[in-house]
Amino acid sequence: MFKRRVLTVASSLVAMALATSVVLAASPIEERQAAMKAVGKATGELAKIAKGETKFDAATVKENAQTIHDKLVAVKTLFPEGSETGFKTHALPAIWTDRATFEAALKRAQEASLAMTQVTTEQDFMPALNTLGGACKNCHEKFRKPLEP
Amino acid sequence: MSAKLLAAVIVVIAAGVAGGLYALSEPHPVAASSLPPRVPDLANGQVMYNAGGCISCHKPASQEESDQPLPSGGAGFMTPAGIFYPPNITPDRETGIGAWSDADFVSAVQHGISPQGTHYIPAFPYTSYGRMKVEDVLDLKAYLFSLPAVKAYGHQPEVRFGSIGTSLVRRATGLWKLLAHNKERINFHADESEAWNRGHYLVNAPGHCGECHTPRNSLMIPIASEKFRGGLHPDGKTKVPSLIDLVGRKRYKDADDLATALQFGETFGYNHLSSGGMGDVQTNLSKLPTGDIKAIATYLVSLK
Numbered sequence: 264m265f266k267r268r269v270l271t272v273a274s275s276l277v278a279m280a281l282a283t284s285v286v287l288a289a290s291p292i293e294e295r296q297a298a299m300k301a302v303g304k305a306t307g308e309l310a311k312i313a314k315g316e317t318k319f320d321a322a323t324v325k326e327n328a329q330t331i332h333d334k335l336v337a338v339k340t341l342f343p344e345g346s347e348t349g350f351k352t353h354a355l356p357a358i359w360t361d362r363a364t365f366e367a368a369l370k371r372a373q374e375a376s377l378a379m380t381q382v383t384t385e386q387d388f389m390p391a392l393n394t395l396g397g398a399c400k401n402c403h404e405k406f407r408k409p410l411e412p
Numbered sequence: 413m414s415a416k417l418l419a420a421v422i423v424v425i426a427a428g429v430a431g432g433l434y435a436l437s438e439p440h441p442v443a444a445s446s447l448p449p450r451v452p453d454l455a456n457g458q459v460m461y462n463a464g465g466c467i468s469c470h471k472p473a474s475q476e477e478s479d480q481p482l483p484s485g486g487a488g489f490m491t492p493a494g495i496f497y498p499p500n501i502t503p504d505r506e507t508g509i510g511a512w513s514d515a516d517f518v519s520a521v522q523h524g525i526s527p528q529g530t531h532y533i534p535a536f537p538y539t540s541y542g543r544m545k546v547e548d549v550l551d552l553k554a555y556l557f558s559l560p561a562v563k564a565y566g567h568q569p570e571v572r573f574g575s576i577g578t579s580l581v582r583r584a585t586g587l588w589k590l591l592a593h594n595k596e597r598i599n600f601h602a603d604e605s606e607a608w609n610r611g612h613y614l615v616n617a618p619g620h621c622g623e624c625h626t627p628r629n630s631l632m633i634p635i636a637s638e639k640f641r642g643g644l645h646p647d648g649k650t651k652v653p654s655l656i657d658l659v660g661r662k663r664y665k666d667a668d669d670l671a672t673a674l675q676f677g678e679t680f681g682y683n684h685l686s687s688g689g690m691g692d693v694q695t696n697l698s699k700l701p702t703g704d705i706k707a708i709a710t711y712l713v714s715l716k
Contacts, residue, residue, distance in 0.1 A: 303683060310681030314672070353687075355650075396679030400686040400694075403678070408650045409687040411642075 292350040295341035298334040305330040306399070309379070313392055319385040328379035331395075335373045339366070353408040368402035437586025439529050441519035450550045457555025460548050462699040463618040464541065466556075468692045469498040472564070484508070484562035489535040489646070492632075493581040494571030496533050504561035517553040518546060524589060531585040534592070534632075535646075540620030542595045548618065592633040604714075607703075611711025614704060624652045624689075640715055645688050652688070656715050664713065671709035674698070 305327040311317040312324070342358050342365075358365045375395040382391045461467070470483030486498035503510040509517065516527040524531055524538035532538065541549070571577040598613045615621050626634040627643040634643075642654035663684070664670040673682035677694040685694045697705060 303681070306678075306683070307681045310679075313676070313680055393679050396677060399683060400678040400691040403683060403686040404689065404691040407687045409645065409653055409690065410684050411651055411653060 290350060291341040291343055291346045292352050292354075295338045295354075296350065296352075298338045298341065302331050302334045305334075306395075309392055309395075313389065319388060321383045324382055324388065325380050328376055328382070332373060332376035332380060335369065335376055339369060353410065355406050355408055358406050365402075365406055368398075368405060372398040372402055374398075433587060434583070436590060437531075437583045439525040439531055439586060440523070441525045441529065442515050442523060444513060444515040447514055447518060447550070448546060450547055452554030453551045454555050454558055456548065457551035457553070457558075459700060459704065460544070460552040460618050461555050462696045463614050463704070464552065464620070465693055465696045466501065466552075468689070468696060469535075470501050482559060482562050483556070484564040485566045488567065488570070490648075491533060491535055493533065494569055494577070496535055496569045497567040498536070499566045500562065500564045501556055502559055502562040502564075503557045504563050507563050507565050508561060509556065510561060512553075514550055514553060518549050521549050521552070522546070522595075524585070524593070530579075531582045531589065533581065533585055534588070537620040537623045539589075539593050539634075540617060540623060542593060543598055543617040545617075588631070588633075591631065605710065607707040607710045608714060610704065610707035611709070614708050615711055619708065621655065625655050647688070650688060653684075655712055658715070659713050667706065667709040667713045670713055671702075671706045674709060675702070675705050 308317075308327045309324065312319050317323075342354065344359065346352075347354065347356060347359055372395070375391070375398040379391045379395055382388050467481055467483050469486045469489075471481040471486055472484055473487035483501045485500040488495040488497050500508040502508040505511045512520075512527060519525040520527070520532065521538060522542045522544065524534065524536065524542075526532060569578050569581075571581055573580075598617055600609055601612065604612075622634055622639060624643055624646065625640050627638045627641060628634050640655040643652045644650075645652050658664050658670060659666055664673060672680060673685055674694060674697045676682070677685050677691065677698065685691065697708065700708075
């Protein structure tokens, strides 16, 4: 009886330790980097249409715009206090010192990507992409270090 | 030699050196008579305005999202000497440059000398603009004078020891210019294409790319042998990327790819072009004629 209780306690401790280590392994920095990479990939697909490398297709646009939107919603919580440095982050300190501006810039990109999910015609595509590109640029200008070298 | 005599000699030498430095730092504005006659070409002036990126620094900080911002005075520049504010360059006579003569404008843009005869600090990139063709500078003035006048009073510089400190910094800038102000004209390279030569001019004179992309030595003078190899960002913390061998380093596929990037930026997925102020630069460059954007790309990919 006693032995079993010890075993239970021990195994739940192990489980807790495991759970903690899983949380620790995925730093918010790595998570946001993965999310932004996915955004970049999806944006690349939209850019191919803009460049005329692939044909306009409403379903492709919607799918990629949805990916961009979902990831941009997810990253909002991935810049917590304490994630300012490490993992070769390109995040600038302004994210934490000027949070309101950062969140406004992110919101603008979220809204631009949401608008892109609603695009069904080729005619509406370029204006929506311009707005989205402008929103990406606006945030990167202020809150991301230049890439090296 | 008595101690008194020695002291006197030292004082005389020091005064001589100070006087010499003071004389050397004397601003020399251009004379109106030295300017060529010019019928202004507004379209060319607009090209120079966008290539020169005037709006990036002279736009009001509060209006950053306006589609058609006017250069009525910008946010402060943090420099080692203090904070300096880009002034109003709309043609308002009282608060802008509306009362400036052609000679005033050329002195300012190409020689870094204000109409009051003081040196501008080189956050204003006259070190590059000094290499422009004077005709292009006169066209730029005509274009600026075609913009709506905005009444906007600028900020005084914030320098230690107030106006005396500011005067000293400006005077010292005169000495710095003797070392750093390269007024060498952009020569035509007969063995290169027209596009390359146009790009060479746009990048090095109005475009002033080297101001950030070329590293500087301890005296803040660009290092000629390290041209375009990547410098320190004006924020003093981050690095500005190198422009050397952009194709070989797989940054861009070729000149056309770079031209597309400069023209469309993030809209076409070129997200590397928008960090630390380069997004603003790209916005300005996107307003150039396509031929000029291609010329810039042609020249840049040739950098080895």
